[in-house]
Amino acid sequence: MNKRSGIESKKKIIDAAMAVFSTKGYAKANIREIAKAAGISVGGVYLYFRNKEELYKSLINSKMHYIGSRLEITAGSAESATEALSDFFKLHLENALKHKEFILLHIREHGFAFGVNEKRQFFRKQRTLIENIIQRGMRSGEFRKCNADHMAKMIMGSLRGIILSMALDDDVHITPKMLNEFVFNGLLTAGKRD
């Protein structure tokens, strides 16, 4: 019965839950293990979270807000669309490395269970960000003419997939530079492009 500040305990639980949930997924994760990993009793978990679902949702939301806010802030301060998109990639890849386990959990349970709407919103927001950058790039002549909506969807999808690959496959590591080159230049030789 070590006395800890409530905030400290809550934080410990969140960290432990993150580890366990992302390793096992929501359904297979169990409270006993989370409690143990947090160095707290089973009942202790229920002091801070009403139930398993609440704990999970709280986890997802807080992390998503944290990441989301960081991504938003940096988007505006770029000089050109190219640079903005480049920054966007850089941030996402950095985040991917930093929150690898969250990414896994996030993707794994996406579309299932709860918090679906929050997740969908998160991705949609990111997509809108990209779309805006693309339109800016087309206006400034940096980017070729294309359907910004479609392009944004593809780029966001690609980013997601690349991040997923990095999280899942140990031998995949994509740097911002590589990603830039890929997205900006495409695969064809200059002369072959339409």
Place this chain on the structure above:
Amino acid sequence: MNKRSGIESKKKIIDAAMAVFSTKGYAKANIREIAKAAGISVGGVYLYFRNKEELYKSLINSKMHYIGSRLEITAGSAESATEALSDFFKLHLENALKHKEFILLHIREHGFAFGVNEKRQFFRKQRTLIENIIQRGMRSGEFRKCNADHMAKMIMGSLRGIILSMALDDDVHITPKMLNEFVFNGLLTAGKRD
């Protein structure tokens, strides 16, 4: 009750399991429901599969082999690298639409539970396919010089992510044409490319 051939029963179970697993995920799916959906008794399932895990793995493998083989076969018959890659995309996107529920299951449980190695192998095989196409394209002068390994990883990642987006987000639908344009031409105006 009804005498069925073993193969018939097994097939029914697999189909039912696919539906249930992809809807609920591995952990929340339960044998009772699968049996019911297959029109068979609970015990009947255990006549064909040693346990839940076995059933799941068998599912993943059979589907993965089926899809994988179809993808492999068609890869060789293209006239140019550009066409080969284009075909590859087309096939994958078609598959994605056709086996949407499998894709979801596949991604959801990827990296967790069992069958991880089989899944990894599947993706690696696909990556190698792409890598070969890229090298062929570079030799023929179709594609610009780049690190084929890196590029293959990025393309495979992108493809995965785009397929994932299509499966998860109702408002995302990417056509082969859109994907070609994106991957081949990149985002920059012709003049801006390096």
Place this chain on the structure above:
Amino acid sequence: MNKRSGIESKKKIIDAAMAVFSTKGYAKANIREIAKAAGISVGGVYLYFRNKEELYKSLINSKMHYIGSRLEITAGSAESATEALSDFFKLHLENALKHKEFILLHIREHGFAFGVNEKRQFFRKQRTLIENIIQRGMRSGEFRKCNADHMAKMIMGSLRGIILSMALDDDVHITPKMLNEFVFNGLLTAGKRD
């Protein structure tokens, strides 16, 4: 895993549940103990009853219907109101002895938990029966003039209390004859009555 007929198992559970519930009350009774007493596994209980509450309600209802129906049937066949009431008492006291443990449970949880309405209805029905007999008795001149509604309530209350006493206090045993004498004659000497 002894194979029993479903009905046999269900009956065993009901008997065991009756014993445990009436000994401990609803809240303190636990499924493990009921299962054990029924010679069945915990999960087995849930094969026949959706949950603890369902088991309890099923118990109460079936028993109440059984007892209620027996009481109803015999009420009509009496020659006089005196005889009818006398029969009514006899039946209730017999029931009390026969279903002692149920009586305890019934009273204990009355007004609490679930099945309250069913219980209330049961008592109200009994009261109406008595009221009818009283009115018949007053019409025939057997019974003195009184408020039938009030009288029925008092008689039903008395009966309940006497049965309760018999169930709770080991040294209380009331025979139909004693009860008749009490209810019919009252306590006063003949000359003192108004």
Place this chain on the structure above:
Amino acid sequence: MNKRSGIESKKKIIDAAMAVFSTKGYAKANIREIAKAAGISVGGVYLYFRNKEELYKSLINSKMHYIGSRLEITAGSAESATEALSDFFKLHLENALKHKEFILLHIREHGFAFGVNEKRQFFRKQRTLIENIIQRGMRSGEFRKCNADHMAKMIMGSLRGIILSMALDDDVHITPKMLNEFVFNGLLTAGKRD
């Protein structure tokens, strides 16, 4: 926080416990709620009562002694047995209205859990009181000859049941006058009595 005298706190707890226990029954009542209702901390409860059981027993005993003593005192001062019994009924019915919630708790948990002996003793004492009154009445010629022990048991049982009905069924309200009439005169027309 607020310094209170121990006695004040203890009283608050007892009142709160009475309310909660009688609403939910012993098993479902919980200390947290009692503490809250008493405006005291959880730990505070344990300063005055060793545990839940102790609190409950203390509750029952104090209330029972209080009620019991009031009933005893008034019993002696009656001029006739008829009046004594009448007073007895009046007091009990008054008590029933005044301590409705206690009655419910009392009956509900009677025969179970703890404090059984105290409860039994309480009722036995009341019964003895009635028995004495009956014998006095028979000696004075007020009451007809009967088995005083049996009669006392029946009267006590009836009283209990009537009080129970009043506590449980909203539509039952018995006045002392009604009860007197019932017990003293019985149901039969004067001429029909034996």
Place this chain on the structure above:
DNA sequence: TATGAATGAGGGTTCATTCAT
């Protein structure tokens, strides 16, 4: 082959009780 009743370990959750402050 096929059935489905039966098993029992294990998971989510509650709550009486303790104790550092």
Place this chain on the structure above:
DNA sequence: CATGAATGAACCCTCATTCAT
């Protein structure tokens, strides 16, 4: 005296798995 975070045993319920038929 008083607090309330922490504990952990015990409860209800689920479900993969078995096996007598």
